[in-house]
Structure formats: structure tokens, C-alpha cells
Amino acid sequence: MTTKPTRRPTYYEEIRQKGYSRRDFMKFCSIIGAYMGLEATGVAQVANALQKTSRVPVIWLHFQECTCCSESFIRSSHPIVADILLDKISLDYTETLMAASGHQAEAAKAKTMKDYHGEYILCVEGSVPTKDDGVYCCIGGKSAIQVLEEAAEGAKAIIAWGSCACNGCVQAAHPNPTTATPIHKLVHGKPLIKVPGCPPIGEVMAGVIIHMITFGRLPELDRVGRPKAFYSKRVHDTCYRRPFYDAGLFVETFDDENAQKGYCLYKVGCKGPMTYNACGVTKWNGGTSYPIQSGHGCFGCSEENFWDNGPIYRQMANFPGFGIESNADEIGMVAAGATAVGIAAHAIATNLRKNKLINNVIAEGKDAEKEL
Amino acid sequence: MATHTATHKLRRVFVWELPVRFYHWLNALVIVALCATGYLIGSPPAFLSNAEASDQYLFGWIRFIHFVAAYLFFFNFLFRLYWGFVGNKYADWKNFIPTNRKFWSEMWEVIKIDIFLQKDKEHLSVGHNALAGFIYFLTFLAFLVQCITGFGLYASMSDWWFADMFVWVGGIFGGDFGLRNWHHAAMWFFIIFAMVHVYLVFYHDYVEGRGEISSMGGGWKFIEEEVFDKEKKKATH
Amino acid sequence: MGQRIVVDPVTRIEGHLRIEAEINNGKITDAYSAGTMVRLLEEILKGRDPRDAWAFVGRVCGVCTSVHSLASCRAVEDAIGVTIPPNAELVRNIMYCAQQMHDHVVHFYHLHALDWVDVVSALKADPKKTSEIAQSISNWPKSSPGYFSDLQKRLTKFVESGQLGIFANGYWGHPAYKLPPEVNLIGVAHYLEALEWQKEVVKIHAIFGGKNPHPNFLVGGMACAIGLDDVSGINAERLAYVHQLLQDAKEFIEQVYIPDLLAVAPYYLDWGAIGGGLGSYMSYGDLPTNGFADKSSMKFPAGVILNKDLSNIMEVDVRDDSEVQEFIHRSWYEYEGGDEKAGLHPWKGESKIKYTGPKPPYDHLNVEERYSFLKTPRWKGNAVEVGPLARVLIGYARGREDFKEVVDSTLAKLKVPVTALFSTLGRTAARGLESILVAQWGLEFYDQLINNLKNGDTRMANMEMFNPAKWDKTCQGVGYSEAPRGALAHWIVIEDQKIKNYQLVVPTTWNASPRDPNGKQSAYEAALMDTPVHDPEQPLEILRTIHSFDPCLACSVHVYDEEGKHISKVKVV
């Protein structure tokens, strides 16, 4: 089904044409390899892959989103996005950056879907509203569901960018008025990678793509479908403030003395202990910082339903099913209080209602006492 | 010197074997430890200080105690399940699961007498009464929930294959958020259970006067002769 | 007889926007702008902790990230009555400047440039001549003939690969592209350089807010505690980093962005008379230098100009319920009161959806009735345009020296009168002009921050009112900002420590909204009127004017003929 007009030059050829030596090329491969945590043999594999492959076509769809994922993607510092776009992938459709609009844009997408059927990577940013025939998100007069189904059909693999595509993100928060739905609930039977986060870290997004094009296969995924390379550790496990946590030294309120010393943010609501993400290691914006380093707790943006697991500034989450504002402790304390009252009432009632029985027992004992 | 009641003749019955008593007190101890440390993990106290983090490991110790107690709790619980098959008739698993009509009717009777306080009557059983047995069954389920959610949380902190067996748990609770929330909420079940449990032990001791409290010490209970005979008849049938 | 063209999706914007326009004799005679995506954050916010609102509304937009969080914090602070420390105000201002610079540069190069720069024509450029031109307009170092010829080779190979990626199906070769190949090549070079640069300036957000997009904010100040003697806090290293980034950004704006703008503009001076639209402008004001309560201290002054009358500047009051009102006459909503023509002040605003549009897939919307998910805001009943042009005109009309200097010198360089600003070109130029100012101000705020720290003031947050128990049982507040795309405000009503009502009126709502009950168009529709369209199949001119507003919603573009039939030959799959 594939129609390749001319043989496309491989990365290796491209890089040689650019005037780089083979040595430069191997160096580049080992940097990528090191970045992906590979042994020397893996580096050879990268080199091999880059010598053989040409640019992989990518279609990037936008649904209910805020474009922060696209923005984050262009923040990647290694590789930089200009190189990804010019040398590594062929981003044939993305509403954010593409030159064409309207039917020319749609035509570009259609061409890729036809020419590279079964070969292109489909990236999805945003959730899909399913209620009321999908009228809450329409592109080119079609509903998001229709657009997604068409594009998914010939995709080799699907990447769900960000919390919107992975779990609905903010628009799916209670009461989810537009029935914003994540991609894995709508598309079945295709390999799907979830890259959650609001947004995901730019270098993580680039890393996922680089992994797929250099190795020609999906990265290893965890039990919920996220690449293990970036989502296997909790923020808490890689947090540089962890020694303060272990010592029991906490920020009590923002900008207090402890905050200035950089103590652990657990008590002002840090959700790092429940959040699987690479923030503590890869950090943000080329390793500049990450939320905790800048004094604000993690609020769990890569976890399912994190908007409803708030509030942000309390370490205990709201308890499901008890309205928006009550946590397990509040419910527990009320229940324990009610139990104490019940016990007291029962004790009094026992003495009243069973007084004869009790008196008998007491009398029996007292009689015996007196007999001795 | 007026005698109000007929004096009772009491028989001494060996109810709780040593392993059961051992299980009970170890369980009580670790549950107190787990609740206390668990509560502190959930809401750490203010600890304003100028101390160097490298000199302290306070929170680390709290969590360490929680995890040690958690392992003890888990294996102790497993042991008790085992003893439910090899122990004496009062330790047997059938005491806990409503398997027949009689179980249900006895439960109803206990509810009428002990909860709604029907006057001047007492339900006199030897081991657990049916209601207590059933409630212990529910606590076992709670133990299970607590162990599964606990080890689910622990999986990401441990490299041991045993804890890693529980990685799947996060998935069914919607991630570690939900997991932690349920684990935390379940603590309140233990606290409330402990309150009611301790009260009822005193209640029985007070109302029945048969050495309920001390039975978990030496294993003995003192049973009225007529109850003894009734039970014996039941047993020989 | 006219043709109806539909542009859907409009790309290189944020969000989903659809334009339907009527063309007669090569000119647009009627235009409709429709937002086709909705998420209803207002409904989701109800009942939540007001202190969390900044995080929710931050997700309104990831392109103009941070601006909604800022407005939200200000709204809550206003409602609960808390004044933030001067340092927090300065940090917010510095982040504001970083955002403005980032947004404007990305808009110019990545969202707008391809409307003016023909990428394919750049292949024909002479690298040597390109280098000469580049060196004559700026002393930016990357301007050697070798640099441009390498780039050209890379570009040639890219084009020859047959995989045009994001440049596929552009309107290359369209007669409306007027630049010589050499200037096109400079444009492409800086497109790529700006792509690399933009990831740097936002590191300021990462330093103060932990990440970008979507940096963290805090009601009552900022969370980034000052810790001059600690490794974790904002210390000398972090501050030096911020300073470096601000300087680099200023350099890029002054040596790349502005020279490019001035090099491209002379070829498109006809666009100084196209796309003017409403001629009424509004700015809420922003960048406080003496606390947010002191409106007169703002670097961006507030005000309203009606009908291009620069001599009469009116004041705007976001609290007055007769000033800012939202109408839903032509939008897919309903108001409880049922009065179709009434406007509601946002404190009493409602967001109940009632979709009456066609069922997808559809070819066209029923523009005679309701046709958008955007509501229609009006200021005292007037349609106004918001954005960089509004800010620059208001600063200029108020006689502020800094504004006068940049505006007058630019007009002189281009040899055009001030009226040329009321146009598509004016909008694009104003964005550059205010970037020059913002780049300078960012460094001023930085110096003030250092000064405060020197004087021993290290406060970064005022936590006095952070505990909800201290709040009044019911309170309401409004927080506003001048976002990159214009006047933005959030209105909040708090009851029993929870959000009772939350309404946002965002810049793109002012500009892209449907008609009001009097049939009066909003800015996009008005600006499209009389725009020449050379080839309805390639609506490049529409994109130029629409992109000059820097839309912030997602859109799509189709082309229909008069009977509402697709005239595009490409089957849309």
C-alpha cells in the first residue's frame, strides 16, 4: 500500500551531506544513547537505526485541549525541535504549526493517511467529547470522534499526549459537562502510548518520539500504558527535598522560615508521593527547575483524575462520594465521634434496662463475698 | 444476708489456645502501631526546628515502624487464617462465616439482646457469638483491604519481589491517589472497630461476669453449668 | 453574486476557529467567526476551593500560559482582601514580561510569518546578497553568507525529500507574497532560530514557577521563597539566571524580531489600509509598579478609545455592572432569565449550553441564527477590539513618552501616518513595538527586585488570609490582566469558602465573538470586511487578518460556494 515517491535519504546520509563526519555521527548517537540510558551495544543499535531510516510521517490531532502539549514539545532542548521537524519526523499535520489552513490542511492529512497507510504515527492532543453527537468539538465541520476514527484506522501506533488525551484532564473533572473522553476509551486494537502530564515535559515528549523512530518499536510501557523510562518512579522518590521529608522537616505555610530553607512541601499539599513522573530527574525546560524546586508542591498532573484528587493545598485528598469538600479524616472523625456517643448511650441504656440481670450478678458476687 | 439469686456453678473451659492469644495481642499491638504511625504519615506534626536534615530521620523512623508493623501484621494475619483450619473448635473458620440458618438466627438473637438490650436476658455462648464471629469476618476482609492497599503503596518503595507482586493494585484504585485515600480511610474502620470491640468486652464482662476480659490472657472462660451441659449435648450430637 | 467561503480549521492559532465569509467581486462583504470547541470550565469550577482556581483556569490556554492563572489569583485576592508583597508583584511582572516576549515572538515567526514569507521562494535566494541585507538591518551575528547557504542547502534537501511536513500545501507562489527571495530566506532562518530561542526565555517561568507551560502561582503571592543563603530558594545563582535570560531576550527582540518586522513591512504597506475593523479599542491596564490597587502606576495604561478618536480616552471599570456585559443572542447558550437580548455582567454571568447548531458532519453553520460557542462581550454596549494594538494606541493617546517614542520612530521609518496603525499591518507592528517596551521593563523590574532584596525585604507571599475560615461568608472579586492577546478578566463569587460563580471574559471572546443583539459585528468579523481575496480557494488574505489578532481558540477552514457546496476539489477525508 505504501507509495514512496523517491527513496528518502536516511539520517546518516543526511548528516553526512550536512558536512558532519562519521565520527560526529557516532558521537551524536552516543549522546542520544546516553540520554536514553543505553549501554554501548545500544548505541550501535541507535547508529544502525539512524543510518537506515528516513523521516517518519506524523499526524498530530488537536481536540479539547489548550495546546500546552504542543508548546511543551517545542520546548525540548535535546533534540531541539527544529531538528526533529527537519531531520527526524515529517510532521504532516498539526493545526498549531502547519502553513496550510482549511481544505489544504485537510488535504495534507488525507495524503499522508493514504500514502503512508499503516506507517504513520498518530499523535493526539486533547480529549474527545462524546455527548450530543460530539458537537462540543468540531473541526472542519466534523466531530472530533469522526476525525479521530478516520485517522486512527491507518496509524501504526498512537501517542496520547498529555493528561487530556490520557485521562480527560481538566475538562473531564467533575461534573465533566461535555463528557470529555480519553483516547484509549475510543480507539481499540492499536498500540497506544500514554504520555500524561499537564503538559508532559518537552524532553520526555521528544524522547518518546526518538525512541520510536530509532528503535522502530514502542518503548516499554508500564501497567497503565506509560513509557517506563519516564513514569516508573514517583516524584517523591527522585525529589531532592526527600531528606527533609525523612527527617520530618516540613514547610508549614508558604514563605515561612522553613520554605526559605527548602524543606519538604508535603504539608502544604505536595502530591509527589502519589505521582509518577520524571520531574525530579529530567526536570523542566532543559533541566532548569521543577515545581518543587521553585517552592510549590507537585499537584499530580500526570495522574488520573488529579483535578478531583484535590484540593491542591491539603495533603489528604477529597474522599470520593462525599461531595467535593470532605476527606477521609473528616469522615473518620465524625464516624468515631458518633461511635463514642453510641457507646456511651449503650452503656447507660444497659444499666437501666438490664439492671435486674446486672444486680443479680452483683448480688451473687457480693453474697459470696460476705460468705467468706 | 438475703440471697437474691441462685448461686451459679461455673465450669472452666479452655477456649483460646496459646497461638490464638498470641495472635490476638500481637495483632492489637501492631494495629495500634500502624494506626499511630499511619496517622502521623498522613498528617505529620509541626516540627519547626533548625536541625540539619542529615542529623535527623524522624519521619523515616515513623515510616520504618509502619512498614515493620505492616509485615508483622500481614504474616500474623496469614498465620491466623492457617489456624482457622487446624486450631480448636473456637478458632475454626466456621465460626466466622454464616454457613447455615442457625448462624443467622443466633445473630438475630444476639442483636436483640446485646444491641437492642432486651430486658434481663443474656445470650450465653462459649467462644464467639454468631454476631461477633461475623463481625470478625468483616474485619478480616478489612485486613485484606488494608494489606492489599498497603502493599500496593509499598510496591513503589520496595524492590522486593513480594511487594512488587502488588503493583497492579494502583490500577484498580485510579492511581496512588485513590489507593492512599482508601488506605487512609480504612484506618478509621480499625479505630472504630477497636472502640466498639473494647467496649463490648467490658460489657460482657460486666453483664455476664464470666471472666471475658481475662480469657484472652489465660485462655479460660467460666461457663455456667447449664450452658455447659447444653453445649455438650450439642457437641455430642 | 457572491461566494461563501469557509475556513475550517484555521491553523496556526490556539484552539478551534471557523470563519465563513461572503465574497463579492474579489472582496469580503460579510463574515462570520465561530468557536467550535467548548470545555465549560466555569461549570467545573463551581463548588471548588477558590485557592485552586488558578490551576484550573491556567489550563484555558497553554499558549498564553500563565496569564489566566495571574488573573485568577488577582480575582481571589481581590475577593478575600489580601495585598501581595512587593517582591511577589515584581516576580509576577517579570513572568508577565517573559510571557509577553515569548508569545509575541512565537506568534510573529511561527504563527504569522508564513502568511508573509514564502518558504519555497527562499530556495532561490542568493546567500551572499541575503547576508548583505541581513547585515544592513541588524548586527545579529548569525548573518554570514556561509550561514545562509548552509541553511539553504538544508532547506533544499528538505523540500526535495518530498516530505514537506508542516510546510506541505502552503500557499507558496501565491501572488500576494511580495518579499524578494533573500528576505524570505532571512525569514526562514529566523523562523528556525526563534524556534530555538523561545525555549530559553520561558526558563524564567521555570525558575519562579517550576515549569512552563503552566507555571505555578499562589494566592497571596508566589511560592518561590527567597533563600539567599540556601540552595533551594531563589538565590544569587537563580537571580543571575533570570537576568541573563531577560538580557538575551531583549537582544533577540531588538536584533532579530524588530529588524525583521521593519524589513518585511515596506513590502506590505498596502496592508496598512486593510483589516482595520472596529476602530474602537480597550485596555484594562497591567504591570503595576505600586501595587495592583494603584491603577495609575501601571506600565500599560487602561482606557477605551471609540471610533479611532485618539483625543478622547474613556475610563473602564470592570466592577461596574453596566460596563462589561456578555450577550448570548447568537451563541449556543441560554440565560435563566430567558431574555434573549439582555446582557449580564460577569458577576451574575451564566454558562448554560444550549446547542442548536447542525449535527456534524456539517457543511455550514446557520449563521442567521446562533453559530458559536463564544459569548459576545460589549463595553457599554460597544464592540471593542483588544490586544497589542489597543494597548499601544491607548499608551500613545495618553501621551506616554515611552509609547510615543517607539511608535513615532517606527512610523517615521516606514513613512506612514498614524492612521496606518488601524489595520492588519498595524496590529502586527504594535505587537513588535510593545515587545521593545516589555523587554526594557522586564530588566527594570529585575533591578527593583534586587534592590528590595538588598534592603532586606525577602517576603514573597502574604499568607494572612490563606485560611478560608478567615474569609467573609460571601465575597466577590475581579482580577484582570493585559494578556498577550488583550484585555482579560476573571470574575469570582465566593460563598462559604467555595466558588459559587466564576466567569472569564478572555481577549479572544472580545475579538472573535459572534454578533450582538443589534447585529453589530465583533472585531474579527469587522476586520474581514472589504478584505480583498485574490483566490477563494487559497484564502491567504483572510488568514493574514485573522492571524494579525493572534487568535486563541481552535479553528478550521473550509471553502463553500454560494449554495453552500464545497468548491474545494480535494475531498475532505
Ligand code: HEM
Ligand atoms: C491496621 C492496618 C493499617 C493501618 C491502620 C494503616 C494506616 C495507614 C495510614 C493512616 C497511612 C497514611 C496514609 C496517608 O498518607 O494519608 C498509611 C500509610 C501507609 N501504609 Fe498503612 N496502615 C495499615 C497497614 C498497612 C500495611 C499492611 C501495609 C503494607 C505494607 C501498609 C503500608 C503503608 C504504606 C506503604 C503507606 C504509605 C507510607 C508513605 O506514604 O510513605 N500499611 N497507613
Ligand code: SF4
Ligand atoms: S493535557 Fe492538560 S496540559 Fe495538555 S493540552 Fe491538555 S489541558 Fe493542556
Ligand code: SF4
Ligand atoms: S517535596 Fe513533595 S516530592 Fe519532595 S520529598 Fe516532599 S513530599 Fe516528596
